[in-house]
Amino acid sequence: MNPEEWPTASLGPVARAKVLASAWPSAAWVEGVLDAPYRAVWSWISDLEHSIPQFDTTVTRVRVRSRRPAPGEPGVDLVSLTATAFALPLPFDVRLEDGFCLMRGAARLYLVIMAAEPHSDGARTHFCHVEAVPLPGTTFVRRYLRRETRSDLDNLTRLAKNGFPG
Amino acid sequence: MDVEQVVRAAQRGDPEAMDALVRALLPYVGRICGAIAMDKGDDAVQETMIAVLRNLGALRQPEAVRGWVRRIAVREAMRQATAEPILSDQATLDFTPARLIDLDGAIDVRATLARLPPAQRAILVLRDMDGLAEAEVAALLNMPEGTAKSRLHRARKAFAGRWNE
Numbered sequence: 217m218n219p220e221e222w223p224t225a226s227l228g229p230v231a232r233a234k235v236l237a238s239a240w241p242s243a244a245w246v247e248g249v250l251d252a253p254y255r256a257v258w259s260w261i262s263d264l265e266h267s268i269p270q271f272d273t274t275v276t277r278v279r280v281r282s283r284r285p286a287p288g289e290p291g292v293d294l295v296s297l298t299a300t301a302f303a304l305p306l307p308f309d310v311r312l313e314d315g316f317c318l319m320r321g322a323a324r325l326y327l328v329i330m331a332a333e334p335h336s337d338g339a340r341t342h343f344c345h346v347e348a349v350p351l352p353g354t355t356f357v358r359r360y361l362r363r364e365t366r367s368d369l370d371n372l373t374r375l376a377k378n379g380f381p382g
Numbered sequence: 383m384d385v386e387q388v389v390r391a392a393q394r395g396d397p398e399a400m401d402a403l404v405r406a407l408l409p410y411v412g413r414i415c416g417a418i419a420m421d422k423g424d425d426a427v428q429e430t431m432i433a434v435l436r437n438l439g440a441l442r443q444p445e446a447v448r449g450w451v452r453r454i455a456v457r458e459a460m461r462q463a464t465a466e467p468i469l470s471d472q473a474t475l476d477f478t479p480a481r482l483i484d485l486d487g488a489i490d491v492r493a494t495l496a497r498l499p500p501a502q503r504a505i506l507v508l509r510d511m512d513g514l515a516e517a518e519v520a521a522l523l524n525m526p527e528g529t530a531k532s533r534l535h536r537a538r539k540a541f542a543g544r545w546n547e
Contacts, residue, residue, distance in 0.1 A: 222511050223492040225416035225423025227408055227431060232401075235428060239400055239435035311398065320397050327397050350397050 229315035230344040233331035236318075240327070243348035244361035246369045250341040250376035254315075254334040257341040260380040261330060262312060264297060270381065271371040274301045274364065286311070325349065341376070345369055389444035392435070403438075404431050410448070411455045417507040418459035420496050426459040433458065452512070453522060456504055463500030497544045502537035509534050 227235065230247060237243040250257055261267050265278045277300040286292035295310035306326070311318040319328040329346035345368055347361045375381070383391075385406050391399030408427070415426035433454050441450050495503050501523075508519045520530035 221491045222413055222507070223416040223420065223423065223495065224409075224412040225419065225427045226412055227404070227424070227427045231424065231428045232404060232431075235404060235431040235435065236397070236400060238432045240397075309398075311401070318398065318401055350395060352395075 228333050229331035230333055230342055232316060233329045233344045233346050236329060237346045237348065240348040240350045242350070242354040242357050242361065243327075243346055244358050244365050245329075245344060245346040246362075246365045247342065247344040248369050248373060249335055250332075250343050250373055252341060252376040252380070253339060254332060254341045256380065257343065257376060258315060258332050261332070262317065264295065264310070264312075264317075267380075268299065271375060272301075272364075272368050273371070275299050276301070276303075281307075289313075325351070343369070343372065345372075385447060386444040389438070389441065389447050393438050393441070393444075400435055404435070407431070407434065407447075407451055411451060413511060414452065414455040414507055415459040415462075417495060417511060418456065418500055418503045419462040420492070420503075422462035422465070423459070426455070426462040429458040429462070430455045452508075456508070456522060460500055460504060463503070494541060494544050498537065498540055502533070502540055505530065505534050505537045506541060510538075 234245060234247075237245040265280050268278045269275050279298045279300075281296040281298060283293055283295045286294050292311065292313045295312055297308050297310060298305045299308060300306070307322045308319045308326075308328075310320075315332050317328075317330040319330075321327065327346070327348045327350050329344070331344045331346075333342050335342045345365045347365050349357050349361070383402075385403070388399050388403045388406060392403045408431075411427055411430050412423070415430060416423040419426040430451070434451055437454075441447060495506070498506070504523065505519060508514045508522060509516065514522070516531050516534065517527050519534070520527040523530065525533075
């Protein structure tokens with residue numbers, strides 16, 4: 217029997233985000249269903265310069281410094297960007313792929329994950345948002361991050377319902 | 383970077399290494415969980431990966447990561463699978479291991495495996511898919527080697543029996 221004939225299980229983008237969130241005690245994550253098709257949602261979100269300041273109210277500006285394909289990984293881009301929050305420019309290294317975006321702040325001080333996949337009804341999108349400070353002893357920030365992730369998801373839900381701005 | 387280097391980086395708390403480790407382990411974990419837990423395989427994969435990342439600090443030998451992950455995946459897949467109704471494992475046809483290996487691509491392996499109890503699927507997966515020795519299978523499933531051997535024989539017979547129905 218060819219090993220390729222055995223049934224295999226998978227880990228979708230949303231489950232992958234939750235797996236990673238489970239590894240950091242400070243992590244806050246929320247999930248919800250956006251009232252727009254997956255392709256429309258991800259196409260809009262993956263334009264990070266444009267999308268992030270519109271749903272994350274703490275970020276006033278995002279500037280992509282570079283974007284290149286990941287070597288040997290088709291469909292994956294490695295992005296360097298600066299997000300300005302509270303008037304501070306914060307550099308991030310980003311791994312961006314279809315349905316999954318992992319943003320790591322400089323010196324690993326801050327971590328953001330956005331993950332999306334088609335909802336079972338085909339017309340909407342299952343979305344998961346994670347924020348974490350992946351350092352020991354940072355459990356106390358979870359309450360703040362929970363509020364932030366919830367606010368971001370609420371904004372995304374509203375934007376999806378009303379139509380993403382061009 | 384090989385998987386041992388990824389494990390070491392992930393143990394230091396590198397988020398990108400943790401994600402890389404999940405991606406590197408997924409094909410292997412997916413095969414174990416898919417074959418044992420069947421329709422609940424995706425849940426078993428998620429629980430396995432959570433357990434792996436949460437307990438990664440306890441892995442003292444990164445070169446042993448495959449065996450360590452295998453043990454976790456089998457446990458989580460069995461846990462998910464045991465909620466399924468247990469079917470009879472009485473075999474009706476004679477069967478030889480060579481025949482199992484020679485099955486061609488037209489056989490619906492999934493449908494046949496689904497009719498076996500989770501414990502028999504686990505033994506088949508470990509022995510015939512992963513290629514473990516009978517002693518390793520026995521150790522992994524906490525049973526004497528003789529028991530593993532007889533259960534493997536019964537599992538292969540049951541698989542062949544269901545396949546030929």
